[in-house]
Amino acid sequence: MSNFSVEVRSDEPFEKALRRFTSKTRKAGLLRDLKKRRFYTKPSVQKKINRQKSIRRQQKAIRMAEVGFVRGARGVGGRGAGARGAGGRGAGGRSPR
Structure with a gap:
């Protein structure tokens, strides 16, 4: 099991820190793993x-x-170079000028 911590900055609302914590746990797959190991x-x-x-x-x-x-380089629907032909914008989500 991993330990997760998020430091709440002095000028940051609690909700924003909670959102960062939730994002961290989701990316690590913690809840998915816990649900899988429940039974x-x-x-x-x-x-x-x-x-x-x-x-x-x-x-x-x-x-x-x-x-x-x-199918792109990073899998189906990914943001890799292969997905650009399927409607991606290319340069990191910025529109061309």
């Missing part, structure tokens, strides 16, 4: 779940390919 899952059941997830990912990739969505 024991037998290895055979876990394999079945992983197979089903894999099938769903493959089917989604096929659907996206049919629509014409190009």
Whole structure:
């Protein structure tokens, strides 16, 4: 388990610090991990779940390919260079001048 801390700055509202803390825990996947470990899952059941997830990912990739969505360098829908052809702006979200 990881320890998370966020220092509340003197001129910062508590809500903003709480939002930063929530963001940190979400990025680390802490809640997802806790929910996953809440109940024991037998290895055979876990394999079945992983197979089903894999099938769903493959089917989604096929659907996206049919629509014409190009899989980028950082995965489907990522902000990598490959996603720029699918409506991304390019230079870090800034509009061209």
